[in-house]
Amino acid sequence: MSGMRIDFELCDGCGLCVDACPFEGVVLEGEYPRFTAACRLCSICIDACPRGALSLETAEEIPADDLDRYRGVMVVAELSGGGMDPVTAELIGEGRRLADDLGEDLSVAVMGWGVEDAALECSRYGPDRVFLIEDPALEFFRPEPYTDALEGLAGEILPSVLLMAGTPVGRSLAPRLAVRLRTGLTADCTSLEVDGDGNLLQTRPAFGGDIMATILTSRHRPQMATVRPRVMPPAPRGEAQAEPERREFRPASTYRSRVLEVRATPSAATVADADVVVAAGRGVRRAEDLEMLRRLANALGGVVGCSRPLVEAGWLPSTMQVGLSGRTVRPRLYIACGVSGAIQHVAGMRGADRIIAINRDENAPIFDVAHYALVGDIYEIIPEVLDLLEERGEAGGI
Amino acid sequence: MIAIEITVLIKQVPLTGEVEVDPETGNLVREGVASQTNPYDLHALEAALQIRERLGGTVTALSMGPPQAEATLREAYSMGADRGILLSDRAFAGADTLATAYTLSRALERIPFDLVLAGMQTTDGDTAQVGPGVAEFFGMPHASYVAEILDVAPGGVRVLVDAGDREAEMLLSTPALLTLTRRANGPRLPSFKLRLATADREVQTWTLADLEGDAGGDIAGQRYFGLDGSPTWVDRIFPPPANPERETWRGDAGELARRLVEALEGWRYL
Ligand SMILES: Cc1cc2nc3c(=O)[nH]c(=O)nc-3n(C[C@H](O)[C@H](O)[C@H](O)COP(=O)(O)OP(=O)(O)OC[C@H]3O[C@@H](n4cnc5c(N)ncnc54)[C@H](O)[C@@H]3O)c2cc1C
Numbered sequence: 001m002s003g004m005r006i007d008f009e010l011c012d013g014c015g016l017c018v019d020a021c022p023f024e025g026v027v028l029e030g031e032y033p034r035f036t037a038a039c040r041l042c043s044i045c046i047d048a049c050p051r052g053a054l055s056l057e058t059a060e061e062i063p064a065d066d067l068d069r070y071r072g073v074m075v076v077a078e079l080s081g082g083g084m085d086p087v088t089a090e091l092i093g094e095g096r097r098l099a100d101d102l103g104e105d106l107s108v109a110v111m112g113w114g115v116e117d118a119a120l121e122c123s124r125y126g127p128d129r130v131f132l133i134e135d136p137a138l139e140f141f142r143p144e145p146y147t148d149a150l151e152g153l154a155g156e157i158l159p160s161v162l163l164m165a166g167t168p169v170g171r172s173l174a175p176r177l178a179v180r181l182r183t184g185l186t187a188d189c190t191s192l193e194v195d196g197d198g199n200l201l202q203t204r205p206a207f208g209g210d211i212m213a214t215i216l217t218s219r220h221r222p223q224m225a226t227v228r229p230r231v232m233p234p235a236p237r238g239e240a241q242a243e244p245e246r247r248e249f250r251p252a253s254t255y256r257s258r259v260l261e262v263r264a265t266p267s268a269a270t271v272a273d274a275d276v277v278v279a280a281g282r283g284v285r286r287a288e289d290l291e292m293l294r295r296l297a298n299a300l301g302g303v304v305g306c307s308r309p310l311v312e313a314g315w316l317p318s319t320m321q322v323g324l325s326g327r328t329v330r331p332r333l334y335i336a337c338g339v340s341g342a343i344q345h346v347a348g349m350r351g352a353d354r355i356i357a358i359n360r361d362e363n364a365p366i367f368d369v370a371h372y373a374l375v376g377d378i379y380e381i382i383p384e385v386l387d388l389l390e391e392r393g394e395a396g397g398i
Numbered sequence: 399m400i401a402i403e404i405t406v407l408i409k410q411v412p413l414t415g416e417v418e419v420d421p422e423t424g425n426l427v428r429e430g431v432a433s434q435t436n437p438y439d440l441h442a443l444e445a446a447l448q449i450r451e452r453l454g455g456t457v458t459a460l461s462m463g464p465p466q467a468e469a470t471l472r473e474a475y476s477m478g479a480d481r482g483i484l485l486s487d488r489a490f491a492g493a494d495t496l497a498t499a500y501t502l503s504r505a506l507e508r509i510p511f512d513l514v515l516a517g518m519q520t521t522d523g524d525t526a527q528v529g530p531g532v533a534e535f536f537g538m539p540h541a542s543y544v545a546e547i548l549d550v551a552p553g554g555v556r557v558l559v560d561a562g563d564r565e566a567e568m569l570l571s572t573p574a575l576l577t578l579t580r581r582a583n584g585p586r587l588p589s590f591k592l593r594l595a596t597a598d599r600e601v602q603t604w605t606l607a608d609l610e611g612d613a614g615g616d617i618a619g620q621r622y623f624g625l626d627g628s629p630t631w632v633d634r635i636f637p638p639p640a641n642p643e644r645e646t647w648r649g650d651a652g653e654l655a656r657r658l659v660e661a662l663e664g665w666r667y668l
């Protein structure tokens with residue numbers, strides 16, 4: 001079994017490992033540290049030990065997949081309403097760059113029923129190959145037949161990297177496929193690179209805190225990752241190049257799930273559509289106080305978005321949440337009001353053209369991404385701004 | 399009544415915003431490790447309790463984690479769960495979502511159930527991968543992002559799936575796994591009375607030995623639990639990069655407001 005090892009010759013019981021551990025995975029017992037079941041083998045304590053007394057011992061070498069057989073990048077197309085969803089162009093753009101860095105091919109997998117046009121559309125974004133799997137069993141998304149279909153294709157093509165969308169469909173399908181293929185899957189990557197050995201460096205926020213982690217799947221293939229919509233820039237649309245290649249898929253005789261009906265969700269505007277976003281954070285003390293931000297947003301022709309705690313408090317609908325588990329926005333103007341700038345929030349708005357942040361705390365991390373950092377109190381500044389706008393007649397009548 | 403056996407997957411997570419990286423050293427800084435039950439999982443537990451109240455049956459709460467995760471199962475007791483099982487062993491440490499799903503699915507083989515309910519995602523991992531992974535290891539159908547359980551009957555369950563801009567009504571035959579969104583219900587608060595009443599009730603701890611049994615696993619020569627069973631590993635952690643081109647404005651509120659309005663005007667928003 002893999003585990004942390006302590007060299008008791010070197011250890012002087014200083015306890016720095018205990019302080020460094022974020023998980024209470026190591027405790028001092030008498031003079032010496034002991035690892036508990038809470039240890040996540042994250043290795044942070046190894047770096048913290050001044051005497052080099054700690055090490056991570058890995059068990060017998062795990063036989064790696066035959067890595068060289070896997071080549072190229074495959075993108076699983078996301079469709080909506082039978083057509084190509086915009087996130088697919090973003091995945092293709094990212095896939096293209098990775099494939100070029102690897103010096104290998106980029107392919108796109110399109111699955112569904114009556115989706116040939118969507119496959120043709122995908123080929124306009126520049127993949128080397130497009131695979132088309134059409135079957136009535138794939139008419140509506142169901143995890144099991146989609147997993148079967150992709151397993152077959154991945155088994156034939158043996159891609160080294162497999163990218164999927166971090167959408168409700170992708171987040172339901174990808175983990176099932178990863179288990180089927182017994183490989184690793186990294187969710188919601190915000191940056192992807194390849195190293196000289198063909199390993200995918202998958203970077204995402206981690207530990208639920210303000211930390212980025214780079215994650216590797218170095219012994220298994222394909223290296224699977226999901227990317228949220230609007231996180232990566234889309235590939236440019238051009239002339240269709242690759243002719244869709246059809247692939248057979250033999251569905252199981254029965255699947256244990258059935259789609260009875262699909263309908264559009266009663267459509268609500270989302271924060272992702274707005275050109276100007278005034279974002280409310282926990283600096284806003286009461287739901288009523290959102291009104292002042294609404295007036296500012298109205299004057300600027302924008303909407304009020306928010307950080308997650310405000311959605312959790314029920315002050316605004318989840319369609320207005322900005323961030324990794326909300327929407328990614330790329331407005332021309334983003335005014336963060338009383339938002340601390342947690343990494344999950346920033347991941348959803350750092351692409352805005354112009355970012356203004358108002359925060360009382362001059363060390364708030366939001367200022368690290370802001371172009372204009374206003375150190376001050378929103379309860380003092382915003383009313384003044386509204387007064388000035390009113391004088392100019394801008395906020396009049398609101 | 400037709401009894402429906404339900405197992406709920408619940409996880410203890412750190413309270414968010416407690417972990418930071420020291421920008422100088424790159425090390426994690428911790429300020430206490432207060433923890434809570436993953437809020438999404440409370441919706442799964444609530445759904446299970448509501449089904450039991452209507453149809454009868456038992457609700458088992460299953461968690462993998464360190465010994466202190468027992469607190470989460472105690473919380474489940476004080477909301478009304480009948481049975482709590484904690485999978486805890488140093489061999490489970492360092493598990494990524496694949497190894498976690500594997501471990502949970504091995505435990506499920508020892509717990510009779512019609513339905514498994516999970517949260518839509520955790521607030522620490524935030525991957526939404528463990529539920530579907532468990533379903534695949536176990537070999538049962540699943541639906542993620544269930545916003546409403548419309549109907550439960552022996553042999554099948556009908557649900558409303560929230561897929562963002564679309565919603566779908568689906569029928570799954572049981573055993574099946576569902577992951578629930580926060581739209582599904584409003585979790586009840588733990589009850590003091592139940593807490594007292596269940597104070598003596600045991601939370602079973604299952605270790606590697608309890609799960610290995612007939613194991614050997616399905617890929618020869620490979621261990622599936624914990625770090626050894628995890629294809630992904632963290633190569634490095636670092637604080638997010640800062641933006642060097644920034645103007646900082648200080649001053650009294652009136653002055654800041656005036657500069658802001660002037661700037662907005664200059665950029666032609668007004
Ligand atoms: C897996 C995961 C996913 C997440 N996804 C998201 C997500 O998608 N979106 C998201 O936003 N969060 C998300 N979060 C939560 C995130 O980590 C933070 O907890 C959250 O963004 C903090 O919100 P906040 O900035 O509004 O509140 P706080 O962190 O409490 O910050 C409030 C800020 O307001 C300032 N302030 C207070 N009063 C005033 C005043 N009068 N004037 C000016 N400034 C004031 C304070 O100085 C502080 O900086 C996620 C967390 C996890 C673990």
Ligand SMILES: Nc1ncnc2c1ncn2[C@@H]1O[C@H](COP(=O)(O)O)[C@@H](O)[C@H]1O
Nearest residue numbers: 407462516517519520523525526527528
């Ligand atoms: N260690 C665990 N023990 C029990 N359930 C878990 C565990 N990890 C994840 N889950 C379940 O899987 C869901 C999704 O988790 P995640 O994939 O981490 O976002 C959670 O809401 C839980 O229901």
